[in-house]
Amino acid sequence: MDLVVNGTRRSVDLDPRTTLLDALREHLGLTGAKKGCDHGQCGACTVLLDGRRVNSCLILAITLLGSSVTTIEGVDHPVQDKFLEHDGFQCGYCTPGQICSAVGMLDEVSKGWPSAVGDAELTDAEIRERMSGNLCRCGAYPNMIPAIREAAAQ
Template identity: 80%
Template sequence: MILVVNGVEHELDLDPRTTLLDALREHIGLTGAKKGCDHGQCGACTVLLDGRRVNSCLILAVTQQGTPITTIEGIDHPVQRGFLEHDGFQCGYCTPGQICSAVGMLDEVAQGWPSAVTDGGGDDLLSDAEVRERMSGNLCRCGAYANMVPAIKEAAAQ
């Protein structure tokens, strides 16, 4: 099978039960996405599939042949600078998933996707509550959320 990761084709011989996360980490050598809970609950394994954020621990690699996959190693986005400038991380374990999720989330906002707290649009589409809701699938055990929100909002303004 062939996976296209960060614009590079990788020909792999995988067991059909191999998750995308395990393919990335163990067969391609991209260790940015982390195995946190292995149940899709923490978001540490978040990557982008054709621009949409997903938990790679829940997806079989074989189902993603031909789909562009972007990992933290393939991202160059203002969110990364925001996380550095606002201390949006502590231990760093969840940071790759947080950044991938933030990049995907900002694209969702740009496309006009609503969230549970969206009040129909307006100038304040990315209020603090909106960012927290949209990022709620990514957990940080260190509690760096207070710094992640301004980092993401600053990136969105650029």
């Protein structure tokens, strides 16, 4: 099957049961998305699917015909620089998923999509709520929040 990943059409021979995460890591050599829980609970595998953030461990690759996938390897966004400026990571395992999720979240905010917090502006509480599907075992959240807020201002 053909997958469009980071703007490039790639042909892969996959078992129909292969998840997007396994296709990316094992068949395409894109190891940025991490296999954390393999159950969609931690967000370490977050990528952008047609611009929307998804847990790649929960999606079968075979369902993606005609879709475009962006992994951390294909992201070019101010949030990356802000994560570095604010030391928004410690071990770095969750960082690719956090950054992909932040990029998708900022797009959702720009489109006016509501959240459970419901703040009209991007407050710390709003960022925490919108990023709640991405876990960091090191606890680098205090540095991620200002990084995301500053990236949103750019």
